[in-house]
Amino acid sequence: MNTPYLTLENSLGFFGVGAKSGLTEGLFLLLLLPAVEFYLVPFVLKSPNLFLKTMFGSFPFLPVIANTFLCAYISRYFIGVVTRKAINAFFTGRMLVLIFKSFMIYIFYTLLTGLSTPERVWQLAQYLGKNAEAIYYGYMTMLPNIMPIATRCSLLVMVAAILPYGIVFLIDMWRRSKIKRNHARITGKS
Numbered sequence: 001m002n003t004p005y006l007t008l009e010n011s012l013g014f015f016g017v018g019a020k021s022g023l024t025e026g027l028f029l030l031l032l033l034p035a036v037e038f039y040l041v042p043f044v045l046k047s048p049n050l051f052l053k054t055m056f057g058s059f060p061f062l063p064v065i066a067n068t069f070l071c072a073y074i075s076r077y078f079i080g081v082v083t084r085k086a087i088n089a090f091f092t093g094r095m096l097v098l099i100f101k102s103f104m105i106y107i108f109y110t111l112l113t114g115l116s117t118p119e120r121v122w123q124l125a126q127y128l129g130k131n132a133e134a135i136y137y138g139y140m141t142m143l144p145n146i147m148p149i150a151t152r153c154s155l156l157v158m159v160a161a162i163l164p165y166g167i168v169f170l171i172d173m174w175r176r177s178k179i180k181r182n183h184a185r186i187t188g189k190s
Contacts, residue, residue, distance in 0.1 A: 011089045018093025022161075023101070025066065032059055037149050038142050067094075071164040075171060084172065091165045098161030102154045109150030116143055 036056050045052055074087055118140065125135040 011085065014086045014089035015093035018090040018095075019097045020093075022094035022097035025098070027101075033149070033153050038146070067098075067160050067164040071168045075168045088169070088172070091168060095161045095165040098157055102157040102161065105157060106150055106154040109146055113143065113146050113150075116146075 036059050040056065045056075048056070071091070074090075077083055077087065116139070121139050121143075122132070122136050125132040125139070128135055
């Protein structure tokens with residue numbers, strides 16, 4: 001009997017591809033969020049209009065949107081056993097890396113906030129250059145806002161990891177149970 005199978009090595013390969021793509025996406029968000037929330041909005045766009053606030057406020061939602069479209073597109077190809085297992089391995093890799101990154105984002109900003117004493121911030125501002133006073137007051141002004149933004153970002157990455165992939169896994173389980181029920185109905189076995 002010739003049954004299709006996916007070797008452990010191939011499963012780990014798909015898992016690795018998913019993990020790498022999830023890592024790249026998460027690093028993009030991790031680097032983009034501070035630039036937008038902590039520099040661009042308060043210092044460059046001092047009083048942004050509603051359109052700019054909405055546009056820049058939607059950056060944290062990009063992973064959720066991208067993952068949803070990715071899952072909707074790829075879930076059409078849950079045809080064979082090997083393909084389903086490969087896609088599940090790919091999605092599991094992406095999901096686990098995004099969940100890990102969500103925790104890392106929160107831990108990074110928690111440590112940053114905890115280490116940001118006025119003395120340390122002043123020393124760093126003096127080291128960075130001639131606008132030490134502006135850097136110090138700017139950072140100390142935004143310091144209370146770091147943890148709420150970090151919490152929001154971490155939760156959004158967690159939602160981006162769990163919601164789209166969880167829905168695809170649930171739909172796959174539902175399809176497989178439907179196939180088993182139909183097979184049992186046809187063969188008369190329960």
